[in-house]
Amino acid sequence: MNTFNAIDRLVVLLAKLPGIGKKSAVRLAYHILNTDASYARVLSEQLACLHDSIKRCSECGSFTETDPCPICSDSGRDDSVICVVEKPQDVYVIEESREFNGKFHVLGGLIAPLDGVNPGDLSIGRLLSRVKRRKACEVILAVNPTLEGDTTTLYLQQILKEVGVEVSRLASGIPVGGDLEYIDRLTLSRSIRARVKM
Amino acid sequence: MNTFNAIDRLVVLLAKLPGIGKKSAVRLAYHILNTDASYARVLSEQLACLHDSIKRCSECGSFTETDPCPICSDSGRDDSVICVVEKPQDVYVIEESREFNGKFHVLGGLIAPLDGVNPGDLSIGRLLSRVKRRKACEVILAVNPTLEGDTTTLYLQQILKEVGVEVSRLASGIPVGGDLEYIDRLTLSRSIRARVKM
Numbered sequence: 001m002n003t004f005n006a007i008d009r010l011v012v013l014l015a016k017l018p019g020i021g022k023k024s025a026v027r028l029a030y031h032i033l034n035t036d037a038s039y040a041r042v043l044s045e046q047l048a049c050l051h052d053s054i055k056r057c058s059e060c061g062s063f064t065e066t067d068p069c070p071i072c073s074d075s076g077r078d079d080s081v082i083c084v085v086e087k088p089q090d091v092y093v094i095e096e097s098r099e100f101n102g103k104f105h106v107l108g109g110l111i112a113p114l115d116g117v118n119p120g121d122l123s124i125g126r127l128l129s130r131v132k133r134r135k136a137c138e139v140i141l142a143v144n145p146t147l148e149g150d151t152t153t154l155y156l157q158q159i160l161k162e163v164g165v166e167v168s169r170l171a172s173g174i175p176v177g178g179d180l181e182y183i184d185r186l187t188l189s190r191s192i193r194a195r196v197k198m
Numbered sequence: 199m200n201t202f203n204a205i206d207r208l209v210v211l212l213a214k215l216p217g218i219g220k221k222s223a224v225r226l227a228y229h230i231l232n233t234d235a236s237y238a239r240v241l242s243e244q245l246a247c248l249h250d251s252i253k254r255c256s257e258c259g260s261f262t263e264t265d266p267c268p269i270c271s272d273s274g275r276d277d278s279v280i281c282v283v284e285k286p287q288d289v290y291v292i293e294e295s296r297e298f299n300g301k302f303h304v305l306g307g308l309i310a311p312l313d314g315v316n317p318g319d320l321s322i323g324r325l326l327s328r329v330k331r332r333k334a335c336e337v338i339l340a341v342n343p344t345l346e347g348d349t350t351t352l353y354l355q356q357i358l359k360e361v362g363v364e365v366s367r368l369a370s371g372i373p374v375g376g377d378l379e380y381i382d383r384l385t386l387s388r389s390i391r392a393r394v395k396m
Contacts, residue, residue, distance in 0.1 A: 005263045006251040007290075010244045016237070018229050019222060030287040031216050033261060037249035039214070044245035046208045051235035053204040063231060065203045089228040092205075 007033065059130070061106035061123050063088040071095075071104060078102040083140045084127065084156065086110055086149070094142060102140075105130060110148035111155055117148075119155060127156075131165050141169040145190075205231065257328070259304035259321050261286040269293075269302060276300040281338045282325065282354065284308055284347070292340060300338075303328060308346035309353055315346075317353060325354075329363050339367040343388075 007029050015025035032040050056062070057069035064070065071077060071091070081102030085091055091104045107122045131139060139160050143149040153169055160167045173191030174183055183191075205227050213223035230238050254260070255267035262268065269275060269289070279300030283289055289302045305320045329337060337358050341347040351367055358365045371389030372381055381389075 005268075006244065006248055007261060010241075010248060013237075013241045013244055017226050019225070024217060026287065026290060027217070028215050030261075030285075030290075032245070033248060033252060033286075039211075040245045040248050043208075043211045044242045046204065046211055047230070047238045047242035047245070050204055050208060050231060050238050054231060063203075063205060070203075087228075088231075089224065092224060092228075 060104045062091045080137045111152045112148045138166045145172045260289045278335045309350045310346045336364045343370045
């Protein structure tokens with residue numbers, strides 16, 4: 001195209017999203033254009049109000065429309081178990097599994113000294129005060145089993161032990177449906193060490 | 199999540215886009231939320247004005263902001279060659295290749311009697327009048343080599359021959375970088391029949 005029209009501008013914007021290249025962006029833009037205008041309108045409205053309607057929960061640090069968030073203010077959930085995650089979308093993912101009925105705590109990152117992220121940059125102080133205030137009996141460390149995640153897990157484990165709360169971490173091993181042949185060496189050795197008695 | 203908040207609503211909308219499943223939609227929604235609010239605002243504005251600012255070109259039938267479209271009104275482009283495509287995004291794709299400097303004609307679909315699409319539903323009459331009016335010397339049929347595409351190509355070829363204009367179609371064969379081992383039988387046999395003398 002010689003001119004830079006409304007479709008091109010939309011393509012440029014969509015191509016900035018993660019996992020969406022130029023071709024996908026073109027496909028999406030034309031799909032939206034070929035779809036009823038009401039879809040584009042509703043999507044536009046949602047995007048316009050997104051940042052205004054979503055804030056951080058003052059209790060757990062997750063994204064929410066109301067403060068405290070629906071999970072923190074839900075009396076039906078177990079106050080004595082706190083699941084520690086890196087970022088708000090991890091709360092979403094764990095909620096989707098429907099396996100956990102306690103409360104959450106969002107760290108806001110992982111300890112990564114090389115990237116300049118130190119324990120003081122994370123909401124660890126707030127986690128400790130929540131653990132004491134709520135008299136939590138277990139803290140589940142649910143961060144990714146990466147270098148930064150493991151560092152953070154180890155750090156939190158030491159600090160939380162001093163407070164006298166039970167600390168656990170998510171099981172690491174071969175994913176369901178996985179294939180031994182394609183599993184990396186570290187995962188395999190970790191799953192052998194953490195083998196389960198039958 | 200117990201409640202249906204602004205993030206969930208955005209996820210539901212994004213998951214309606216082609217090639218975007220629930221997981222990708224969640225990832226995109228959180229990415230937008232974590233990105234500066236100005237991105238969401240600009241994207242929202244683009245979506246809001248999209249359907250109002252884009253219309254069909256009365257000459258070629260492609261999407262455009264101005265009528266006639268920049269391609270149809272570009273005097274630097276060859277008026278005597280018309281490239282016939284199925285839909286507006288095909289114009290975009292061919293323009294990206296920078297291989298064609300003539301004009302376009304958007305059919306608005308392909309002949310598919312089983313789906314109730316007959317020649318009368320496509321802009322074939324307008325194509326014929328353009329060919330006569332502009333005294334075009336060549337029409338390139340650039341539709342996908344599918345059942346419907348081949349049917350349409352055959353139909354247009356017969357009609358256009360009567361008008362006395364040269365008709366060509368895109369070469370069909372093994373894509374560049376393709377592997378003989380993985381090419382389907384039909385493409386392979388077509389590329390053998392259409393082999394090029396060296």
